[in-house]
Amino acid sequence: MIHSTSRRALRAVGAATTVALAVTLASCSSDSSGSDGGDIELTFQWWGNDERAAVTEEAIDLFEEKNPGITVSGSFSTIESYIPKLATQIASNSAPDLFLIPMESVKEYAEKGAALDLTEYIGEEISVDEISEATQQIGVVGGTTYGFTLGTATSAWLYNPTVWEEAGAEAPAGDFAWEDLLDAGEKIRASTDGEVAAISDPGGYIAWFATWLNQQGKIGWTEDGQLGFEASDLEAWFELMERLRESGATTDAETTTTIDQSMQNSGLARGVSAGEFAAASLTGAYADTIGAENVALAPLPSDTDVLAISMAGTNVAAIAANSEHPEETATFLDFLINDPEAAEILKLTRGIPINQANYEALMPSLEGADKAVGDFVTTYQERFSEPDPLAPPGATTIPADFTLAYESIIFGQSSIEDASASLYEKFEATVQ
Amino acid sequence: MSAAAPPIRRVRPRYQNAAWVFLSPWIMGAALLTIGPMIASLVLSFTDYDLFGTPNFVGIDNYRRMFVEDQRFWGAVRVTLNYVIVAVPLKLALALGVALLLNRPRKAQGFYRSAFYAPSLLGGSVAVALVWRTLFTRDGTVDNTLSLFGVELGGWISNPSMALYVLVTLAIWQFGAPMVIFLAGLKQVPGELYDAASVDGAGRWRTFWSVTWPLLSPVIFFNLVLEMIGAFQAFTGAYVVSGGRGGPIDSTLFYTLYLYDRAFTAFEMGYASAMAWFLLVVIGVVTLLIFRSSQSWVHYAGDE
Numbered sequence: 001m002i003h004s005t006s007r008r009a010l011r012a013v014g015a016a017t018t019v020a021l022a023v024t025l026a027s028c029s030s031d032s033s034g035s036d037g038g039d040i041e042l043t044f045q046w047w048g049n050d051e052r053a054a055v056t057e058e059a060i061d062l063f064e065e066k067n068p069g070i071t072v073s074g075s076f077s078t079i080e081s082y083i084p085k086l087a088t089q090i091a092s093n094s095a096p097d098l099f100l101i102p103m104e105s106v107k108e109y110a111e112k113g114a115a116l117d118l119t120e121y122i123g124e125e126i127s128v129d130e131i132s133e134a135t136q137q138i139g140v141v142g143g144t145t146y147g148f149t150l151g152t153a154t155s156a157w158l159y160n161p162t163v164w165e166e167a168g169a170e171a172p173a174g175d176f177a178w179e180d181l182l183d184a185g186e187k188i189r190a191s192t193d194g195e196v197a198a199i200s201d202p203g204g205y206i207a208w209f210a211t212w213l214n215q216q217g218k219i220g221w222t223e224d225g226q227l228g229f230e231a232s233d234l235e236a237w238f239e240l241m242e243r244l245r246e247s248g249a250t251t252d253a254e255t256t257t258t259i260d261q262s263m264q265n266s267g268l269a270r271g272v273s274a275g276e277f278a279a280a281s282l283t284g285a286y287a288d289t290i291g292a293e294n295v296a297l298a299p300l301p302s303d304t305d306v307l308a309i310s311m312a313g314t315n316v317a318a319i320a321a322n323s324e325h326p327e328e329t330a331t332f333l334d335f336l337i338n339d340p341e342a343a344e345i346l347k348l349t350r351g352i353p354i355n356q357a358n359y360e361a362l363m364p365s366l367e368g369a370d371k372a373v374g375d376f377v378t379t380y381q382e383r384f385s386e387p388d389p390l391a392p393p394g395a396t397t398i399p400a401d402f403t404l405a406y407e408s409i410i411f412g413q414s415s416i417e418d419a420s421a422s423l424y425e426k427f428e429a430t431v432q
Numbered sequence: 433m434s435a436a437a438p439p440i441r442r443v444r445p446r447y448q449n450a451a452w453v454f455l456s457p458w459i460m461g462a463a464l465l466t467i468g469p470m471i472a473s474l475v476l477s478f479t480d481y482d483l484f485g486t487p488n489f490v491g492i493d494n495y496r497r498m499f500v501e502d503q504r505f506w507g508a509v510r511v512t513l514n515y516v517i518v519a520v521p522l523k524l525a526l527a528l529g530v531a532l533l534l535n536r537p538r539k540a541q542g543f544y545r546s547a548f549y550a551p552s553l554l555g556g557s558v559a560v561a562l563v564w565r566t567l568f569t570r571d572g573t574v575d576n577t578l579s580l581f582g583v584e585l586g587g588w589i590s591n592p593s594m595a596l597y598v599l600v601t602l603a604i605w606q607f608g609a610p611m612v613i614f615l616a617g618l619k620q621v622p623g624e625l626y627d628a629a630s631v632d633g634a635g636r637w638r639t640f641w642s643v644t645w646p647l648l649s650p651v652i653f654f655n656l657v658l659e660m661i662g663a664f665q666a667f668t669g670a671y672v673v674s675g676g677r678g679g680p681i682d683s684t685l686f687y688t689l690y691l692y693d694r695a696f697t698a699f700e701m702g703y704a705s706a707m708a709w710f711l712l713v714v715i716g717v718v719t720l721l722i723f724r725s726s727q728s729w730v731h732y733a734g735d736e
Contacts, residue, residue, distance in 0.1 A: 084696035112484035
């Protein structure tokens, strides 16, 4: 009869659906507590290029060897896609156990409770004996340690000595003024049929504006979170950039927009400029791309005798606030910072190792790009300054606003006065 | 007609329970994955949710900021409208034109159909957008090819006045999908009407307007609505070609791209939710207008 058939069919369908649901739910449940009792799995996330990933994976393998029972699965991406990805993971409580925070977001993430307070692990899992006080401060927000930087670096002027030599221009050293770029630019353009600029246009990046401010004794955000400069400073910076751009010393507007913060798309790597300002920790990546003989370091140009170069953190490695294995993650962090073999593997990929003993042991054996960075630090160490205080939390969008304002200037869409005024308003909004 | 028809009794469908069981996965999906998040988004649009902390109610602050204070918002609206108004008609015109050409029996018709359809299968992907970006960079393939003919147009995606049209081209290149639908529609036009028209001495153009267009109008209407809704939501091309930033001076800052930027770079989730709902309302209104207008220009067979 139809009745009994349909009821049987109903029961069968009901049973099948229940089984299907049960299986799906079971497989969805988190298995981070280990499938074969005792094996702890940590997740580690960083940004960078392929070469940095390779050495990081090597260091991870070494850690797993030394710590049977812990496996670390690492993942990485470019810096642009890193931040949205990390934010989403933190919001959905699936943050990696250990992750790097970009410097401009450190305060924000710490204050929002995304990073674990590391006080109880210092001296236990994490040794700070060989780390200077100043370097330890890099991961401190509001008096509490939320992380440690994996390397310090200065910003530097990475230039191509081959191109400078062929142009007959005197290579930059510690006494290069901004206006000297005009002359160097002419020579370089002349010797390359107008194809290559002296430097990639730095005007749209807040980091170089901040350096230029420091050179004049001013500052971006003061220690107590106030602005340390005026709108007229913005105007002066943009006007300097305009002089350089119009003379051909820097890249033209269209080329500049195609340059983003990544090394691969940079002017120096693509050969459209003979140098640019970047973090010294990227020297290795440049050397891998265009050859170590084509990369050299110099301090940024300065019109005063303040170079405004400081050893800043390149990132802050933090442990997720809701990590299931904070102790093991702290052990892993300690490994990355303090283990001498790890230092051998990682070398200067994220900057100078913060463990003094490791760095000193590493120095004599550095080669190629790493050696160039080490020599640069040694040469100019005495002229380094203190790093600027961390930007206030609302400042995460300022770098993008700065670039946008600059783009509207170089494409002639707005005047320097107007762009500076509206940009300054955005700065003021961060300190209210 | 029967004199006394028996009253119609509502018979309970026998398999109604089974129907619900079979539908339940879809209903759960719709509720949990679509309707639920939509309601959450609407609620969040009245808060200052920043992805980390708890949301606080801020009333219509987000909407006020959107409409009154935010210049970039209106810039994004302009760019998106520009894109929709240019890309959709061109894409449909191209689709219709090629469909008309392919409608006549010719050799390798199947091959051409597949060849034109293929881009629309891949088109929305990141991979193709990356290829597009590489093709149109300064001194890229397109530039070099043009300069062979002595045409020096300079940069494409690095030029604020050209960057958007690179994206329009990417959209138009995917005309294959609407084209295939037009082809199907064209096949339904009765051949006798064409014969009658040619007997009456109608030229090609007249035939098109008086025979093809009216009978094809339901298909055109369908394609128009679909393409328009898709164009308002375009994201991948703009994101990849401009590197996520909205191109030189926001010239490729599509509405969805700005929304993404507010949500995941500035962590202004409440604001982004408000933007999302405004987009929904706008698309709804435009669709409604097209539907209303359809009464005057869309002819369904069997209407007379």
